[in-house]
Amino acid sequence: MSEARMILPRTGIGLDVHAYASDDLPRPLWLGGLFWEGERGLAGHSDGDPVAHAAADALFSAAGVGDLGTHFGTDRPEFAGASGITLLAEAAKIVRAAGFEIGNVAVQFVATRPKFGPRREESQRVLSEAAGAPVSVTATTSDGLGFTGRGEGISAVATALVYPR
Numbered sequence: 054m055s056e057a058r059m060i061l062p063r064t065g066i067g068l069d070v071h072a073y074a075s076d077d078l079p080r081p082l083w084l085g086g087l088f089w090e091g092e093r094g095l096a097g098h099s100d101g102d103p104v105a106h107a108a109a110d111a112l113f114s115a116a117g118v119g120d121l122g123t124h125f126g127t128d129r130p131e132f133a134g135a136s137g138i139t140l141l142a143e144a145a146k147i148v149r150a151a152g153f154e155i156g157n158v159a160v161q162f163v164a165t166r167p168k169f170g171p172r173r174e175e176s177q178r179v180l181s182e183a184a185g186a187p188v189s190v191t192a193t194t195s196d197g198l199g200f201t202g203r204g205e206g207i208s209a210v211a212t213a214l215v216y217p218r
């Protein structure tokens with residue numbers, strides 16, 4: 054690899070989608086590292102937090118070290134019910150061990166509920182602490198269209214920037 058290429062920052066992308074849990078097996082909603090009381094929860098092997106998962110995948114993607122499935126596969130019983138914050142902190146550790154520092158992570162999720170604005174600062178603080186770098190979160194409703202509009206699930210997309218240490 055050329056010297057210039059070795060010092061260039063690298064970007065990554067992550068996308069995660071979780072369906073709502075069925076009414077027969079209700080779950081709490083974890084989104085953006087926060088518990089949302091009274092909101093319908095998402096299905097998943099872990100806590101099903103698509104914001105934290107998309108952020109972790111963007112970090113793996115930027116560092117070129119695989120993805121969520123590579124590091125926290127659903128075949129790993131120790132990750133059953135794992136918090137998205139724990140997975141994001143672990144992802145940041147793996148990326149740093151691979152020789153990178155984290156510039157920032159930006160996440161946007163698509164959901165009609167919950168209303169995110171009032172808790173944005175709290176969510177960003179929790180996620181940034183886990184990543185050890187600034188994590189910003191935005192939200193959009195998709196105007197009632199698509200699977201989110203139909204109330205089927207929540208998606209999140211993230212980008213990350215890392216640079217060699």
Ligand SMILES: Nc1ccn([C@@H]2O[C@H](COP(=O)(O)O)[C@@H](O)[C@H]2O)c(=O)n1
Binds near residue numbers: 165166193
């Ligand atoms: N779950 C959500 C979704 C959106 N917001 C905020 O509302 C703004 C307008 O939403 P659009 O879908 O019309 O883009 C958006 O920019 C967010 O500030 C929210 O807080 N929670």
Ligand SMILES: C[C@@]1(CO)OP(=O)(O)OP(=O)(O)OC[C@H]1O
Binds near residue numbers: 099100122
């Ligand atoms: C996080 C993991 C592992 O517990 O499980 P899920 O909570 O199902 O999440 P998903 O984003 O579908 O896949 C990644 C898995 O590795």
